[in-house]
Amino acid sequence: MSWMQKLYQTYNEVEKSADLLDLDKETLAPLWHSPQTAHIKIVLSGDGDFISAEVLPDKTIVMLPVTEDSEGRTSGLAPHALADSLQYIAKDLALTYTAEIVREVEGKNGKKKIVKEKKEDLIFNLYSEQLDKWCAYTSNSKVLAIQKYVHKGTVLADLIKEKVVPIDSGGKLLESWSKKDGDIQDKPKLLDVLGQNPEIRKALVIWSVQTHDLVSETWKDKEVQQSWSEYYQDTLISRFCSVTGKEQKIRESHPAKLTYSGDKAKLISSNDKTGFTYLGRFEEANQAVAISAEVSHKAHAALRWLIERQGIRNDNQVTVVWATRFANADEDKVLSLPYRAETDIYAALFAEDNINEAADFGFDAAKIMKKRLHGYRAKLKANQQISLLVLDGTSPGKGRAALTYYQECLPDDYFANLDAWIDDFSWYQRYKPKEGKPWLFVAPSIERIADTILSKSELEDKSKKAKKQLYARLLPVIAGGKNVPIPYDLVQKSFQTACNPYANHRPEDGEKIREANWQRNIGVACALYKGWRARHHDLDLSERRTYSMSLEKTNQARDYLYGRLLAQAENLEWYALYLQNGKKVPTRATNAERYFQQFAQRPYSTWLNIESVKLVPYKNYLTNLGKDFYKQDIGEIMDLFENDDFMCDDKLSGEFLLGYHCQKMEIDRQIAARRAAKQKKTETAE
Numbered sequence: 001m002s003w004m005q006k007l008y009q010t011y012n013e014v015e016k017s018a019d020l021l022d023l024d025k026e027t028l029a030p031l032w033h034s035p036q037t038a039h040i041k042i043v044l045s046g047d048g049d050f051i052s053a054e055v056l057p058d059k060t061i062v063m064l065p066v067t068e069d070s071e072g073r074t075s076g077l078a079p080h081a082l083a084d085s086l087q088y089i090a091k092d093l094a095l096t097y098t099a100e101i102v103r104e105v106e107g108k109n110g111k112k113k114i115v116k117e118k119k120e121d122l123i124f125n126l127y128s129e130q131l132d133k134w135c136a137y138t139s140n141s142k143v144l145a146i147q148k149y150v151h152k153g154t155v156l157a158d159l160i161k162e163k164v165v166p167i168d169s170g171g172k173l174l175e176s177w178s179k180k181d182g183d184i185q186d187k188p189k190l191l192d193v194l195g196q197n198p199e200i201r202k203a204l205v206i207w208s209v210q211t212h213d214l215v216s217e218t219w220k221d222k223e224v225q226q227s228w229s230e231y232y233q234d235t236l237i238s239r240f241c242s243v244t245g246k247e248q249k250i251r252e253s254h255p256a257k258l259t260y261s262g263d264k265a266k267l268i269s270s271n272d273k274t275g276f277t278y279l280g281r282f283e284e285a286n287q288a289v290a291i292s293a294e295v296s297h298k299a300h301a302a303l304r305w306l307i308e309r310q311g312i313r314n315d316n317q318v319t320v321v322w323a324t325r326f327a328n329a330d331e332d333k334v335l336s337l338p339y340r341a342e343t344d345i346y347a348a349l350f351a352e353d354n355i356n357e358a359a360d361f362g363f364d365a366a367k368i369m370k371k372r373l374h375g376y377r378a379k380l381k382a383n384q385q386i387s388l389l390v391l392d393g394t395s396p397g398k399g400r401a402a403l404t405y406y407q408e409c410l411p412d413d414y415f416a417n418l419d420a421w422i423d424d425f426s427w428y429q430r431y432k433p434k435e436g437k438p439w440l441f442v443a444p445s446i447e448r449i450a451d452t453i454l455s456k457s458e459l460e461d462k463s464k465k466a467k468k469q470l471y472a473r474l475l476p477v478i479a480g481g482k483n484v485p486i487p488y489d490l491v492q493k494s495f496q497t498a499c500n501p502y503a504n505h506r507p508e509d510g511e512k513i514r515e516a517n518w519q520r521n522i523g524v525a526c527a528l529y530k531g532w533r534a535r536h537h538d539l540d541l542s543e544r545r546t547y548s549m550s551l552e553k554t555n556q557a558r559d560y561l562y563g564r565l566l567a568q569a570e571n572l573e574w575y576a577l578y579l580q581n582g583k584k585v586p587t588r589a590t591n592a593e594r595y596f597q598q599f600a601q602r603p604y605s606t607w608l609n610i611e612s613v614k615l616v617p618y619k620n621y622l623t624n625l626g627k628d629f630y631k632q633d634i635g636e637i638m639d640l641f642e643n644d645d646f647m648c649d650d651k652l653s654g655e656f657l658l659g660y661h662c663q664k665m666e667i668d669r670q671i672a673a674r675r676a677a678k679q680k681k682t683e684t685a686e
Helices: 002-016 123-137 141-150 155-161 189-193 222-234 293-310 341-348 355-377 411-425 446-453 456-460 465-480 488-498 511-534 558-580 596-601 603-614 616-624 629-638 655-685
Strands: 033-045 050-065 096-106 112-122 204-210 238-240 247-251 312-314 317-325 384-392 402-409 427-430 439-442
Touching: 002 293, 002 317, 002 384, 002 402, 033 141, 033 155, 033 189, 033 222, 050 155, 050 189, 050 204, 050 222, 096 123, 112 123, 123 141, 123 222, 141 204, 141 222, 247 293, 293 317, 293 384, 312 465, 317 465, 384 411, 384 465, 402 411, 402 465, 411 465, 411 511, 427 511, 427 655, 446 465, 446 488, 446 511, 456 465, 465 488, 488 511, 511 655, 558 596, 558 603, 558 616, 558 629, 558 655, 596 603, 603 616, 616 629
Parallel strands: 033 204
Antiparallel strands: 033 050, 096 112, 238 247, 312 317, 317 384, 384 402, 427 439
């Protein structure tokens, strides 16, 4: 459980860090506190008298004291320590539950037996009895004032009087509202903040007690927080903690609410007492593994804090990266301090936003990205570690969450691995044109890879299951360094998509969008194939090789040459159409595009059809204009084929796309150079 120990250490250092503002630490939950969504605030005097009440703004989240049972409660009854919903704190709401009383009695034969009895009791009593026990322990004036007030039994009456809790003309609680209700003109604010299907009894009340203290809000009062933490911690039993290796107070139920305030999914759970989770080997769950209450709370609270502060979200899947300092010979304690920098640059490798900032640099985009990486590296010390964690929740946030990836490494290794991802997987990626430089030589973002590899139905799936699985498979490749190859099925899938110019295309999107999506797919496929070859798993390294980012004019590989041939054929037809249309960009696909998928399957036979049939009219047109440059361009490529490679009709590999794309980029560069020379000549003449 190194991840839990690391998070526990992070919590301790963040808590006492002078580098972080109190505002930064506000969402770091104190021991036995949890974020809850509050709806109503009641203001009391120091003597426990009601002063006022108001409905809080929508989605007001505050830190409230909880118990082990109440922190993860769902349908069962388990009151929080101080602030809770009306069904617990409002005695005059008079909600009841069926309590089961177990007692031992003496039978007729003198033997004792267990008898279970049921009786109705107020839900309020569950809350008040727990509060009374705390008040017997503490002398905190605010807690005692709340105890005095709730025992008066006027909570609901006071809220109705203040028009915080709405009622109908018959004096009953108003649970729904529409414009047809003549006795109420405006929708009650409480019903608005409770959302769809509101239940007044579930409106959570928080307390503000006016004393001589500057802080009247109990959920912000450090003394109130500490009082509850110390009291409740003393009620727990002690056992050996598997994380710290010490005898400590333990807990059996562990926190939830990791990715958002309503998240019920847990990382650690052992509540299956009837199945085979631990039965057969242990009598109790804590005999399998026991984690102290302090470690569990602080680790979960730190993770929640990191996710909120710097998590990279993909639906309910979250990635967190943070830097920590580990103990060495000069230090007798472990220090840890989260940094945003590593996460910011890490996020840039997955999203499009930061990539576009480098558009002005065009070909140097990958270098710019690496400079940023090393700029962040300089902020870290030699004895610091980078922790990378991926949490996969459930939808809609119930059940058990999963820690799908965890890695610790030193800064040099971490940034070297990110450098390796950029080096191995950078290829020309098509972005929105910016100052005439739409192509950036960078590693594709995970969003771009997903758009290429996943089908339309997978991308539109609300659960994002396929996307999360792709994320989990790519993360080790990005963070693991050169020894971690990319799964070949992802490379092959991107190749198949790129070979279909109409993949996932909708006719209503238009030709420009189709063309842009196809160019994106080719860029991704080339990047993944290039990276796969750079990290090929062959032990003899015969399949490992690196490709130049520019056209390799001496490369005699069959697949690479066939890619170059198809690019020349496409350019030939496009240029002819361009001239025929009065030097306007053609609006239809060329034959090279139409036969692209077939060409990848049967290159030789398809080339014969394209070259000797489909291109003939365009060749004749250009020849008549004296523009027969294509003869030399195609001839130079044909001369590079070795032996019978040209007549081989086997399927092409991803190297075909590299040759095709490099040849197209070379053609574009030549055109741009001619235009620049012509422009310069014109300016000189003027």
